[in-house]
Amino acid sequence: MKFGFIAHPTSKELLHQVKLVDMAGRTLEEQAYGYDPERWRRRNLVPFIEFSRIVSACGAQCQGILQYMPLTAEQMLNQPRRIAERVVEGVNALKQQGAELVGLGGFTSIVGNRGLQTLERTQIPVTTGNSLTTYAAYVNLLDSLEALEIPPERAEIAVLGYPGSIALALACLLAPLGCRLRLVHRGGKQQAETLLAYLPAEFHGQVRLHAGLEDCYQQVRLFVAATSSGGVIDPRRLAPGSVVVDAALPKDVQPGWEKRDDILVIDGGLVSASEAVDFGAMALGLGPKRNINGCLAETMILALEGRAEPFSIGRELPADKVLEIGRIAARHGFLPRPMASRGEPVNEARFHELRRFHGGKPPAVNHVQDADALELRAEVLRCFGLHINPILREFYEFNHVERVFSHGQGCWLTDLDGRRYLDFVAGYGCLNTGHNHPDITAGVQHYLNQQHPTFVQYLSAPLHASLLAKRLAGLAPAGLERVFLSNSGTEAVEAALKLALAASDKPTLLYCSNGYHGKTLGALSVTGRAKHREAFEPLLPRCEEIPFGDIPALRARLRGGDVAAFIVEPIQGEGGVILPPAGYLSAVRELCSEYGCLWILDEIQTGLGRTGKMFACQWEDVSPDIMVLSKSLSGGLVPIGATLSSKEVWQRAYGNIDRFALHTSTFGGGNLAAAAAMAALDVVEQADLAGNAVQVGAHLRQGLEELARKHYFIKEVRGQGLMIAIEFQNDVADGIEAFVHDMTSRMPAKAAATYRMMPGKARAHLEAAMRELESTLADMFVLRIMTKLSQEHGILTFVTANNSRVMRIQPPLLLSLAEADRFIQALGEVCEDLSTFES
Structure with missing residues (x-):
């Protein structure tokens, strides 16, 4: 069976869309x-x-x-009689194209006395589709009540558009459930008896009539709206x-x-196809399955049933037919789920945010010890999205990593x-000793049990901090x-830069492209990636x-004689684990000494056994003038950073009564962090984590x-x-252009000629957009690998900050050979799954 459907744009923007479709269609036909x-x-x-074939779930x-x-x-309202004629003309034209049933969408179903006159004057059955629209809105409302934990008999609902067909049908469906209804009408001087007469007398006691919304705004929190005019709710x-x-x-x-x-x-009244x-044959899965207007979907379903009948016509939509x-x-296979808002699915967490306004349970996050796990998870994700970072919260959902961890070992x-x-x-390198070693x-607990003072800096010599500095x-x-203690890696870098500038009479700081040293303003100034800066x-x-x-580039720049310090990582971590040529660090040491430039070495990721030595520079047996540490220094338990320097450099910078306190930190050098760091250093040394890193690595x-x-898509393994x-590499360069x-x-149209007729600026924007989209799709390939590893194999991985095509492998240094094999096997299975394009 073949159906026809007459839709109309519901906004100025959609009207413009129709204009574009019309103009493009005619132009392409002319070219052909x-x-x-x-x-x-x-x-x-x-x-x-034109749907050449729709096949339903059955x-x-x-x-x-x-x-x-x-x-x-709005345009239709200005000429209702003329539009009624055009609707009739349109229905008959669709019949000539083979339609046996015509659906009327939105306003086209209202003109002509809710479709009755259209039905009388046309040669085939028509339906407004209002029954399925009503059903979908009804289910949307019931699902909302359930998500808000409101029993129907306790719900008070304002129904807008009464006694229009959809609003009246909704009232007839909701009243038997015990809902208290506020029926908002534009009945003018109509008597209450007249308006109530549309409802069975047994429900009149549950109903209040309102000629407008004024009394509802502050008294009601649940609304279902189905007027024909639009824009009535502020x-x-x-x-x-x-x-x-x-x-x-x-x-x-x-x-x-x-x-x-x-x-x-x-977005009420919509259904989605399963x-x-x-x-039909839709490339890239782009079939229009989601958020189908109920009026269109009803017409489709009647056609699938072979029922060429005016199922929904006039004011009366019997509840049994809905x-x-x-x-x-x-x-x-057409359901009013998932619910949508602004075209996007609404998840349970969104309702969870609103429960408190309806007398719901207090947030589970306030009762962590006794909370239900699912409820606590939802509340934590809600709080994170609402109060910390909504974009990152959406990233978690998009990549199926909406997890909340409660235990680590x-x-x-x-x-x-x-x-x-x-x-x-492993905390991006913070957990060399693993979770909760x-x-x-025990060292932290012992410290706390002894009731040591944590913050006594600049009042006395702090006990644990002083011993940590010696260690x-x-x-x-x-x-x-010399050691300066702070709270993080970026703070350690800040301290290093200030120390170098204070110790030198030269003004310039030198850093490397693709390097990463942190995101505070000073550290960011020597971070070599534009997107961060x-x-x-x-x-x-x-x-x-x-x-x-x-x-050679370093030598050429140092010859200028104005460089105070050169900051560099032994291995660029966030840059994608990029190793320098053999002998690079030794050559840096020689050049910095030759030209009087201070060498700052950033061992924040590479230090404390990560590369197989306590510090990566020890592979070439060299020492910088200043070295920065953080991340795993306290075993990941307490924030800490450290800036180490030679006593000569420190003396030049701060070695007199006027300058000794030029750089300080309120929380840096706290005894608690220092106690944790000394316990972590014990583990690193006694367990020979550097040796394990060599063997297991x-x-x-x-x-x-x-x-x-x-x-083929594994480009390189390095480290x-x-x-x-x-x-990884999954090159799709020029793929979009080839597809188009x-x-x-x-x-049959002359697409290439049309493209040549475009202004150069338009073509440039299109080409740039294609390149950017191709690059993004290539990046997303690695995220799919990451998602598969976590969802299917229970393994956590992530990309590096500067390169989204590089997966970082930085597990705790106590990783066993068996755990390493588990990762290799899991990645191998994921690669097999994604090997479609391999021979």
């Missing part, structure tokens, strides 16, 4: 078949989509034509916690509601759902005898970049290199010790 005056005549309806089939009446509701006046199921077209809620995070507006429904079309729709994490994960991220935890000076490369420019002056690993790299030889990177060219070359 030549100029024809008939092609440019006035049209009653604009062709939009195997029924139909065809369909969707065309637009190119007028908004979102600024809605009470916090309000939920509106807006089934009207045009929409009843005025623009601006999206700026409020304490209300929710549901995966089992087939809309429920019937809902059951039929479900059988064919060694190389393993356990989330609130009870699932265990092997952690190959018992010896470090670090003994472990560090030769000559680094641009939003904060101008940064510190006289900071210059040179290539990493390039000794070599085994891991060997297994990964074998995978790289099998799979040292247990600081390893897997760089291939598709358009098969069309």
Whole structure:
């Protein structure tokens, strides 16, 4: 069976969309078949989509034509009689194209006395689709009540648009459930008895009539709206916690509601097709399955049923027929779920945010010990998105990593759902000793039990901090005898830069491209990646970049004689685990000494055994003038950073009564952090974690290199010790252009000529957009690998900050060979799954 459908744009923007479709369609036809005056005549309806075959979940089939009446509701209101004629004309035209049933969308179903006159004057059955729209809005409202934990008999709901067909049907469905209803009408001087007469007398006691919304804004928090005029709800006046199921077209809620995070507006009256429904051959899975207007979906479903009948016509929509079309729709795979807001799915967490306004339970986060795990997880994610970082919260959802961890031990994490994960991220290098190492935890507990004073800096010599400084000076490369303690890696870098500038009479700081040293303003000034810097420019002056690993470039720049310090990582961690050429650090040491430049070595990621030595510079047996540490210095338990320097450098910078306190930190040098750091250093040394990094790291790299030889998309495996990177390649360069060219070359229109006729600026923007999209798609390939590893194998990985195609492998240094094999096997299985394009 073939159906037709007459839609209309519900906003000015959608009207413009219809204009573009109309103009593009006519132009392409002209290019294909030549100029024809008939092609440019006035049209009653604009062709939009032709469904050659729709197959439902139960195997029924139909065809369909969707065309637009190119007028908004406001434009139709200005000429209702003329529009009624055009609707009749359109229905008959669709019949001539083979339609046996025509659906009327939105306003086109209202003109002509809610479709009755249209039905009388046309030669085939028509339906408004209002029954399925009503059903979908009804289910949306019931689902909202359930999500808000409100029993129907306790719900008070304002129904807008009464006694219009949808609003009246909703009232007849909700009243038997015990809902208290406020029926908002525009009945003018109609008597209450007249308006109530539409409802069975047994429900009159549950109903209050309102000629407007004034009394509802502050007294009601649940609304279902289905007027024919649109724009009747002022979102600024809605009470916090309000939920509106807006089934009207045009929409009843005025623009601006999206700026409020304490209300929710549901795109009411929509259904979505399940995966089992087939809309025909659609490349890239782009079939229009989501958020189908109920009026269109009802027409489709009647066609799938082979029922050419006026199912929904006039004011009266019997409740049994509304429920019937809902059951039929479900059988064919069309459901009013998931609910949508602004076209995007609404998850349970969104309702969780609003429960408190409806007398819901207090947030579970206030009762962590006794909370239900699922409830606590939802509350934590809600709080994170609301109060910390909503974009990162969406990133978690997009990549299926909406986890909340509640326990960590060694190389393993356990989330609130009870699932265990092997952690190959380890706090981005903060957990060399693993999660909650018992010896470090015991050291912190012992410190706390002794009731030592934590913050006594600058009042006396701090006990634990002083002993930690001695310990670090003994472990560090030769000559680094002075220690400044802070709270993080970026603070350690800040301290190093200030120390170098204070110790030198030269103005310039030198750093490497693709390097990473932190995100405070000074550290960012010597971080070599534009995406981290641009939003904060101008940064510190006289900071210059040179290539990493390039000794001739360093020599050439130092010859200028104005460089105070050169800061560099032994291995660029966030840059993608980039190793310099052999002998690079030794050459840096020689050049800095020759030209009187202070050498700052950033061992924040590489230090404390990560590469197989206590410090990476020890592989070449060299010492910098200043070295910075952080990350794993306290075993990940307490924030801490350290800036080590030679006593000569410190003396030049701060070695007199006027300058000794030029750089200080309130929390830096606290005894608690120092106690944790000394316990962590004990573990690193006594367990020989550096030695384990060499052994297990070599085994891991060997297994990964074998995978790289099998799979083209593993570009390279590189690293040292247990600081390893897997760089992926999934080149799709020029793929979009090829796709467009291939598709358009098969069309009769002159697509290439059309493109050549575009202004150069438009073409440049299109080409830039294609390149950017291709790059983004290539980046997302690695995120899919990451997602598969976590979802299917319980292994956590992530990308590096400067390169989204590099997966960082930085597990705790106590990783076992068995755990390394588990990772190799899991990655191998993921690569096999993604090996579609390998021979």
